Amino acid sequence: MKRLLNALVLAAAGAALTATFVPSTVAAGEAADYAPRYAGYASRYSAPPSGDFASRVLNTHNGERSRMGLRPLRWNARLSAQAQQWASSLARRGAFEHSNGDDGENLWMGTANDYSPEQMVASFLSERRAFRPGRFPNVSRTGNWADVGHYTQIIWPETQEVGCAVVRGGRDEVMVCRYWPAGNVYGESVG
Numbered sequence: 001m002k003r004l005l006n007a008l009v010l011a012a013a014g015a016a017l018t019a020t021f022v023p024s025t026v027a028a029g030e031a032a033d034y035a036p037r038y039a040g041y042a043s044r045y046s047a048p049p050s051g052d053f054a055s056r057v058l059n060t061h062n063g064e065r066s067r068m069g070l071r072p073l074r075w076n077a078r079l080s081a082q083a084q085q086w087a088s089s090l091a092r093r094g095a096f097e098h099s100n101g102d103d104g105e106n107l108w109m110g111t112a113n114d115y116s117p118e119q120m121v122a123s124f125l126s127e128r129r130a131f132r133p134g135r136f137p138n139v140s141r142t143g144n145w146a147d148v149g150h151y152t153q154i155i156w157p158e159t160q161e162v163g164c165a166v167v168r169g170g171r172d173e174v175m176v177c178r179y180w181p182a183g184n185v186y187g188e189s190v191g
Contacts, residue, residue, distance in 0.1 A: 053117050054080065057164045057177070060121040061154055064128075068155050068191070079103060079163025079178035087176040091169025104159065104179030106150045112173045120166070120175050124150035133191030136184055145184075152190050156183025 054075055062072040086099050096109055108120050130140050130147045137145035139152055153159070156179070164177040183190070 053166065054164070056117040057121055058162065060118045060125075061162055064125050064154060070155060070157060071160075073162045073179075074160060076161035076163040076178075076180060079161060079180060080165055081163070083163050083176040083178045084165035084167070087165050087167035087174045090174045090176070091167045091172075094169060096174070101178070102182065104153045104156070104182035104184065106153055106177045106179075108175040108177075109172050112168050112171055115173070117166075121154075121177075124154055127151035131191065133189075135189050136186055139190055149184055153179055153183040156185075156190055158188075159183050 058073065058075050065072055082101070082103070086105075090096060090107075096107065098105055098107065106124055108123055110120070110123075127148045128151050130142050131151055132139060132141050136152065139145055140148045145152075158181055159179045161180045162177060164175060166173050166175045168174075
């Protein structure tokens, strides 16, 4: 059975406010066999080589940004390395929660080896159906910004860089994506 979880972070006034919406589905006994799957690849400001995880994640992000008329994101090796560290920590502890950093952050979890990098990012992009342009947090057709928070982080106009990593923890994989500068800032326009 496939499992898929998402969580998001809200950054406001220079401080990160975290919101976790689902508990981990990784059993404590499964976390012991976590293993890094994709490490950071590219140097700062350079596009990663085609065909690897970093390139596929970056291209999926930038496809949506292009559709919205936004400049493409650049891959950031520092953000990727930090995402790798946090994903490893989550997998090791069998947890699914945000870090308390200043960068934007999207989290994803699903059954190991069942999802491609494009599908992982597409789970964030699927929130587009509830999105409406406006000033954050009034950007959801449902009235709940949490229904679109992953999506708005990806299309945040001021965000310039992204770095992601995936780590296996038992039966699941955890993907962490970090964004600079952070999006989802109260009072700012998106879309």
